[in-house]
Structures are given as structure tokens and as C-alpha cells.
Amino acid sequence: MKPCPEEIVQYMHDYLDGEITRRDEQILKEHLEQCPACQEHMDQLSRSVAFLKSASHIEAPEGFSARIMASLPKERQGAGVRRWFGRHPMLAAAAMFMLLAGLALFSNFNTSDQQLVVSTQPNLVVEGNKVTVPEGETVKGDLVVRNGELHIEGEVEGDVTVINGSKYMASTAVVTGRIEEIDRAFEWLWYTIKSGIKEGLSVFEGPGADDKEK
């Protein structure tokens, strides 16, 4: 007996998938009529399929959808915000940046809490946390004092800024620039942003505009 053509089993599956061509179906039919072994194979496949299809329909248990509804995450707002961010990635990035920048400034403000910080002009007198501009002396450039007391008896040629501290002006005091006192985190933030913008602008104003001592 000659062996069965290899493609016969493939034709059986094509037939079961409903994707057999007329020509192949004819070949399959003719072969099955004369080959009991392949006929048996085909019958077993068809019976297996029929057996599977006899599986009864299974329904979800009672109360299934109610249990799902009860276990859905409650918030929709959160998801809404996430969706909004998803649709506006640039705005989201900008918002994120502002938030981080703000946090960085705040933490900066808090960590340098206790330390006296003062801009370094040669003729300033520093004793403990008291900074004095002596009478008759002239301090050139902007003066910044953080976490200290500033006593001005002489002259300051520039702006005076006192952060988290206090300021006493003697009758002899002269300040040519503006005087600013900053006590709270929010004002410190605002101040930092303002001076950041000013510095940014001074780049465009050309050389000479920014001769402040640091």
C-alpha cells in the first residue's frame, strides 16, 4: 500500500477551518473514500470538534457586575487630570518644572535657615550675627544680609536686601539704591524669581548693565 499524501491531513484541517479550495476538497474526498485510515482520522477530528462544541454555555455568577462596580477605583478626577496631562504634554512639563523649581527654592530657603550670610564687601564689620556699615565708610555695590541684623551708619552705593533678619538705619545712613526686607518663604521665592528675570534681562541690555559684585 502506498503511503498517504502528506497534504491530506492539512486538507482535513483546512476543511475544518472552512478554508479549503474546491480543488483540494475534491482531492480530500476522493482520498477518504479509498483510505479507511484517513477516514478514521477525519472522523476523530470531527468528533473532537463536535465534542468541544457540546460544551454548555457558562454564565457569570449572580451579582458579578455589582461586585465589579463596587471594586472600581472611586476617583474620576485623578484620572481626568492624568488624561489632561496626557493630552497636553508641554503644559504638563511646564507645570512640573514650576513645581520642582518652587520646591527647590523652598528647600533652599529652609536649609540656610540659621546661618548668617552676607555679601562680601571689604569695609563691612561682622560681629556675631550683626553686620555693620561703619560711619564714614562707603560700601560699593548691592548689600545682601541673610539671617542677621544689619546696622547702617555709613553709606551704601547700591540696593540693600535683608532676608530673615532686621535692619537699623542710623541718622547718618545713606542708601542710594532700594531697600528691601524679606521675611517669609513666599517673598523669598518672589524675590528670587524677580532677580532671576532681572538678570535674564540684563543679558539683553548689553555689557555694563550688570556690574554688581557677587
Add this chain to the structure above:
Amino acid sequence: MEDIVKKRIKQVLKGDQSAFEEIVSLYQNRLYQVCYRMLGNRHEAEDIAQEAFIRAYINLHTFDQKRKFSTWLYRIATNLCIDRIRKKKPDTFLDAPVPGTDGLDHYSRLAHDSPLPEEEVEKMEQQERVQYEISRLPDKYRSAIVLRYIEELPLQEISEILDLPLGTVKTRIHRGREALRKQMKKL
């Protein structure tokens, strides 16, 4: 039906959670059935089907509304089932010999899912037997066979659900049918 579903999806996306209930009731039987046939256990099937709906809800904004919702949902569920089946397998080395058996290794046990003695199988009721034979199929073929013959889905849709090329799906179904035929020769 897809139109109603798409309307409900839009409502859910706008924040109306209750619109999701109708989606659940439309698909719950089909999804639960797939899970049950894949896992062979009612308790696990409920667990996984529920998880599938919750994931669908959470990730609804990622669903491409130009596509068929049921395909997407089936895909979430079958993936969860396949993960669950993999986790259930023992972590023993598969080719280590099983103690007390003559040269039988874990591969042969897995392939037959520790087959029951023939007399036991013959005593089974028809429906019990169907589930038993499905559970003996290797998982690769099981998902394709369940989607094809229990859910009666077209081959193209099965290929989308399983994320496999159409040819691979056909091969799996052919092999699944052959495996089933061998399992049940004496039927």
C-alpha cells in the same frame, strides 16, 4: 451593539462611572466563560474575569475606539489567564525525573496534566469530561481552541486577541485539534 458600547465608553471617559455597568453586563458571560474554560475553576475564573474588567476600566483611555471593544477585552482576559496558568506551574526543573515513576519527567506530566485512569474518565458526565479534555490541552493550544470552539470567534479575531499572526493561530488550532483527537481516540 458596538455602537451602544462606544457611547457608554465615551460616558465613562467623561467621568460617568455608572455607564460602565452596562458594559460589564453586556460582556460578563463571555468573559467569565473564557476564563472558566481556560482555568477550569469557577473561583479563579471569577477572580480573573473581575480583574480583567477592572483593568479595562482603568485603562479605558488607551482603548482605540476605531477598533472592536470585545477584541480588546478578550485580550486583557486571555493575557491574565495565561499569566495565572504560568504562575500555577510548579517551579521544579521540568526535565527532572518525577519520583516514583519510571523515567517519567515533568514534561510528560505537564502535557497530560496528570491524566486520570481511564475508568475514572469514563464515569465522568459529558460536561465534566469536556472541561477535563480542555484542561489537558497544552496552554498554547488551549487559548486558541477555547476562543475558536467555545466562543466561536473567527480566526482573524483570534489572531488579534492573541496578538499572533494568522498562520500561527491556524497552526495552534490544527495542533490543538490533533492533541484532542489523540486524547479522545476511544470516544
